[in-house]
Amino acid sequence: MKPTVHDIARSAGVSLATVDRVLNARPGVREGTRVRVEEAIAALGYVRDVAAANLAKSRVYPFVFILPVNENPFMLGLRREVEAAIGRSSTERTRIEVIDVPALESTALVAALDKVAGGDAAGVAFVAVDAPDVRDAAARVAAAGIPMVTLVSDLGQSLRDHYAGIDNIAAGRTAATLMGRFLGQRQGRIVPLAGSLMVRDHRERLDGFSEVMAQNFSHLTLLPAVEGRDDPALVERLIGETLRQHPDICGIYSLGAGNRGLLPVLEQRPLSPAPVVILHELTEASSAALVNGTIDAVLNQDAGHEVRSAIRVLKAKADGLPVIAAQERIRIDIFLKDNLP
Amino acid sequence: MKPTVHDIARSAGVSLATVDRVLNARPGVREGTRVRVEEAIAALGYVRDVAAANLAKSRVYPFVFILPVNENPFMLGLRREVEAAIGRSSTERTRIEVIDVPALESTALVAALDKVAGGDAAGVAFVAVDAPDVRDAAARVAAAGIPMVTLVSDLGQSLRDHYAGIDNIAAGRTAATLMGRFLGQRQGRIVPLAGSLMVRDHRERLDGFSEVMAQNFSHLTLLPAVEGRDDPALVERLIGETLRQHPDICGIYSLGAGNRGLLPVLEQRPLSPAPVVILHELTEASSAALVNGTIDAVLNQDAGHEVRSAIRVLKAKADGLPVIAAQERIRIDIFLKDNLP
DNA sequence: AAAAATCTGATTTACGTACCTCAGCTTTTT
DNA sequence: AAAAAGCTGAGGTACGTAAATCAGATTTTT
Numbered sequence: 001m002k003p004t005v006h007d008i009a010r011s012a013g014v015s016l017a018t019v020d021r022v023l024n025a026r027p028g029v030r031e032g033t034r035v036r037v038e039e040a041i042a043a044l045g046y047v048r049d050v051a052a053a054n055l056a057k058s059r060v061y062p063f064v065f066i067l068p069v070n071e072n073p074f075m076l077g078l079r080r081e082v083e084a085a086i087g088r089s090s091t092e093r094t095r096i097e098v099i100d101v102p103a104l105e106s107t108a109l110v111a112a113l114d115k116v117a118g119g120d121a122a123g124v125a126f127v128a129v130d131a132p133d134v135r136d137a138a139a140r141v142a143a144a145g146i147p148m149v150t151l152v153s154d155l156g157q158s159l160r161d162h163y164a165g166i167d168n169i170a171a172g173r174t175a176a177t178l179m180g181r182f183l184g185q186r187q188g189r190i191v192p193l194a195g196s197l198m199v200r201d202h203r204e205r206l207d208g209f210s211e212v213m214a215q216n217f218s219h220l221t222l223l224p225a226v227e228g229r230d231d232p233a234l235v236e237r238l239i240g241e242t243l244r245q246h247p248d249i250c251g252i253y254s255l256g257a258g259n260r261g262l263l264p265v266l267e268q269r270p271l272s273p274a275p276v277v278i279l280h281e282l283t284e285a286s287s288a289a290l291v292n293g294t295i296d297a298v299l300n301q302d303a304g305h306e307v308r309s310a311i312r313v314l315k316a317k318a319d320g321l322p323v324i325a326a327q328e329r330i331r332i333d334i335f336l337k338d339n340l341p
Numbered sequence: 342m343k344p345t346v347h348d349i350a351r352s353a354g355v356s357l358a359t360v361d362r363v364l365n366a367r368p369g370v371r372e373g374t375r376v377r378v379e380e381a382i383a384a385l386g387y388v389r390d391v392a393a394a395n396l397a398k399s400r401v402y403p404f405v406f407i408l409p410v411n412e413n414p415f416m417l418g419l420r421r422e423v424e425a426a427i428g429r430s431s432t433e434r435t436r437i438e439v440i441d442v443p444a445l446e447s448t449a450l451v452a453a454l455d456k457v458a459g460g461d462a463a464g465v466a467f468v469a470v471d472a473p474d475v476r477d478a479a480a481r482v483a484a485a486g487i488p489m490v491t492l493v494s495d496l497g498q499s500l501r502d503h504y505a506g507i508d509n510i511a512a513g514r515t516a517a518t519l520m521g522r523f524l525g526q527r528q529g530r531i532v533p534l535a536g537s538l539m540v541r542d543h544r545e546r547l548d549g550f551s552e553v554m555a556q557n558f559s560h561l562t563l564l565p566a567v568e569g570r571d572d573p574a575l576v577e578r579l580i581g582e583t584l585r586q587h588p589d590i591c592g593i594y595s596l597g598a599g600n601r602g603l604l605p606v607l608e609q610r611p612l613s614p615a616p617v618v619i620l621h622e623l624t625e626a627s628s629a630a631l632v633n634g635t636i637d638a639v640l641n642q643d644a645g646h647e648v649r650s651a652i653r654v655l656k657a658k659a660d661g662l663p664v665i666a667a668q669e670r671i672r673i674d675i676f677l678k679d680n681l682p
Numbered sequence: 683a684a685a686a687a688t689c690t691g692a693t694t695t696a697c698g699t700a701c702c703t704c705a706g707c708t709t710t711t712t
Numbered sequence: 713a714a715a716a717a718g719c720t721g722a723g724g725t726a727c728g729t730a731a732a733t734c735a736g737a738t739t740t741t742t
Contacts, residue, residue, distance in 0.1 A: 002431050004728055004729085011416075015690070015693095017690075017732095024731090026731090028689055028690075029689075029690080033689085047431065047432060048729080051396060053727085053729050054729090055390075055392060055699095055727095055729075056728075056730040090388065091388060096739075101695060173681070174677055176677050177677045180573065181522065182522045182523075212679060234610065264715080302667075324645075327649060329730095331672070331674060333672060338518050345698060346698070347698085357699095357722085359718075359719090361701075366718095371708095374719085389698090390698055392699095394697085394700070396698080396728065397698075397700040397701080398699080398700060399700095648719080
């Protein structure tokens with residue numbers, strides 16, 4: 001039978017009230033008594049019944065999600081998943097507030113973080129912009145004792161409690177290996193298509209990609225990254241130009257959210273021989289392109305997993321509980337036309 | 342504010358006891374009253390607070406896991422994950438009993454299922470052997486109203502409530518596409534290495550693999566599967582023979598648990614040119630082989646996810662609650678040397 | 683040594699649900 | 713019309729924890 005507070009009280013020879021004071025770090029317990037109670041807790045292997053405690057406290061976890069306003073499919077999907085989590089609020093005892101901030105911009109994000117730091121949130125999740133002022137704001141949130149996880153894009157270590165996103169360097173390396181292996185003996189140029197290299201996740205993907213390309217596939221030439229700002233029209237123009245300029249392009253790695261600009265170009269003016277194309281983010285469009293052979297592989301991160309993981313981790317941190325690390329690792333999903341969900 | 346039983350009682354103009362009778366399908370409520378209460382429940386959007394209910398019931402979920410006795414790394418890992426779940430029993434309100442049965446054999450499994458059908462378990466998870474007598478036993482478990490999920494290897498649809506495992510046909514197809522793409526222009530023979538084609542998951546992987554090979558890579562010749570019974574010594578002998586017999590082997594797909602026999606052969610007598618090797622199951626050995634280049638890709642299913650998912654689903658079924666389908670989909674993990682965990 | 687401050691114990695209520703008993707009512711059966 | 717059966721309400725206790733109040737004990741300060 002699981003020990004309860006009553007067992008501890010009996011075992012330590014104190015009253016329930018004293019056990020409660022020790023457990024919840026309330027004042028009014030002499031040092032010696034506190035030690036006795038703590039020993040009893042350790043000896044009996046007591047663990048608080050979180051469900052009962054939450055019931056007694058009528059606890060809800062007030063969480064804040066700070067999301068960039070961004071109409072690309074991935075961010076829209078992320079937002080949808082946060083909304084789905086809001087829909088589960090009553091059963092999960094959460095109250096989730098969403099703060100919208102302009103994308104790729106730090107001042108609004110800093111303001112939002114400072115609002116959180118001054119508020120009563122039990123935790124905050126945000127898509128980080130990796131800038132010094134954001135790091136400072138994060139430090140203030142941490143100083144306020146509010147658990148904090150970064151979502152999708154990370155912030156230089158140690159400030160946040162957890163990162164709910166993929167390892168983007170590994171993703172870039174994986175894309176490079178797939179690209180190189182799929183190309184086999186073929187020679188030519190590879191063009192990476194990014195949104196903006198100011199964003200940490202894009203930069204890391206490109207770094208990983210470039211590194212493996214240089215190291216293992218030096219017969220292929222890596223062009224400088226095309227920065228399409230995730231803007232379909234701009235991407236379409238830039239990629240069109242690049243393809244005209246370099247007729248020997250044999251590989252395209254779209255590491256951002258520029259697929260809506262890229263896919264039409266590939267479908268309307270197919271190159272021959274077809275280049276190997278590897279994309280990030282599984283959407284209806286990229287899924288269809290996989291099936292019809294326009295593209296060769298899609299790397300993906302599951303926004304639903306990220307949101308659910310962020311909430312689980314925030315809850316655990318708020319309660320001072322450990323997390324199952326393996327469960328919270330966000331994996332890089334690799335999709336070929338054969339293993340689409 | 343979330344509505345409670347008190348709100349329903351007030352709204353329906355009945356007492357708490359009657360609400361309780363309706364909610365828990367206890368007798369003693371007139372049809373008309375029952376309808377009134379149900380309407381109030383629907384109108385207020387009441388959902389039972391599972392945590393409070395479990396507290397009141399002092400509920401524990403008695404689950405049974407039926408696991409094959411099998412010393413291969415994947416099954417050992419699966420067992421470890423079940424034990425980890427047992428370690429979390431007190432916080433998760435579960436009581437997990439493990440029943441060991443001989444691998445690949447149905448009579449003991451049938452006996453175990455019948456024991457479950459006659460017992461008081463709130464759910465059962467088992468690694469299915471796809472045989473008629475197992476299906477019959479599963480039907481008896483279902484008839485006893487006990488939620489049931491298959492783990493790792495499935496049983497012909499409709500009998501179980503859920504399957505916590507990967508789509509093995511898709512896994513085979515994925516392996517084939519990777520193999521074909523990695524080989525590029527190379528010609529030669531491909532040898533599949535299975536444990537036993539009597540097991541549904543192995544059979545399905547081979548089916549998916551063969552199909553894509555025939556369809557998209559007809560310049561490659563697929564040899565009949567070597568059945569190594571997941572026995573290292575046997576695998577080593579059979580694979581050695583096959584490689585000697587066919588010097589033009591350019592691809593190996595190990596779809597079972599025969600890696601402990603296969604890897605030593607590849608490492609001690611490297612072929613030249615090196616064949617493309619794709620394995621199932623990420624272990625220390627396969628991970629090391631990926632890093633040193635002996636093999637090219639590993640397909641994996643995460644045993645921890647499968648066990649946790651099985652428990653979540655069993656709990657939900659026991660409580661008559663919906664599951665988040667996307668959360669419970671077990672994904673095929675593809676590992677290259679670049680995205681190892 | 684008295685007063686004040688601090689510590690501790692006992693007890694109670696609450697959270698939302700389950701489940702039990704008992705009394706009183708209504709309907710059905712004889 | 714009386715007896716039996718079925719339905720409903722009222723009220724209680726319980727689950728494990730939180731949190732509050734109050735009284736009594738101990739220590740510290742004056």
